[in-house]
Amino acid sequence: MESEESYLAALRETACALVEEVMRNAQESLRIEHISTSEKSGQDYKAQNIQWIPCKEFYVELGVTQIEEYISTWEFHESWLHCTDFLKEEEIEFSKLFHYRTRWSIPTCRKPIPRATACVYFTIQISEIKPKVRENCILIFSHVSRGPFPTCYCVSGLLVPF
Structure with a gap:
């Protein structure tokens, strides 16, 4: 029972690491795609923010x-x-x-x-x-x-x- 729990914990940890790596790669890919798109269009997109309250x-x-x-x-x-x-x-x-x-x-x-x-x-x-x-x-x-x-x-x- 304990070995099964440790196996599932290790599996969860590996899955989380894999998902995090995939998300990092996807974000990097989107960033690169955005840079190349903005270079082609000549536009530079700036993320906007608002005035947050104290x-x-x-x-x-x-x-x-x-x-x-x-x-x-x-x-x-x-x-x-x-x-x-x-x-x-x-x-x-x-x-x-x-x-x-x-x-x-x-x-x-x-x-x-x-x-x-x-x-x-x-x-x-x-x-x-x-x-x-x-x-x-x-x-x-x-x-x-x-x-x-x-x-x-x-x-x-x-x-x-x-």
Whole structure:
């Protein structure tokens, strides 16, 4: 029994390492493709950010507003509609995590309730030990899922300055 558990743990660890390597390679490939595309088009895309509130002013509804404001800086087709929901609050050592989900879909006149959706999960981390007047919220893309079978793509990225 113990050897089976250690085998499964080793298998999980190997799978995680493989997924991380694949994600790094995919990100590098996309980065290289973006560089070559922007060189061809002569455009240089700059990621946009928003003015994040200080931690002392944070509350759940404002988290939804801040995520919506951040999403408004993204480029996407106008037919995509989205809705951001608060999921849960979690306390960890020295900070609080606020989990949110943004669901995306393309409703049409024929199908106002679409069968397929895409979700982006966000976590806002509020430090309890850093100065409360600083912009030290951290926004993390938790994972992305498509359709009824959530496939996790760990994209963990620091988007907000400490």
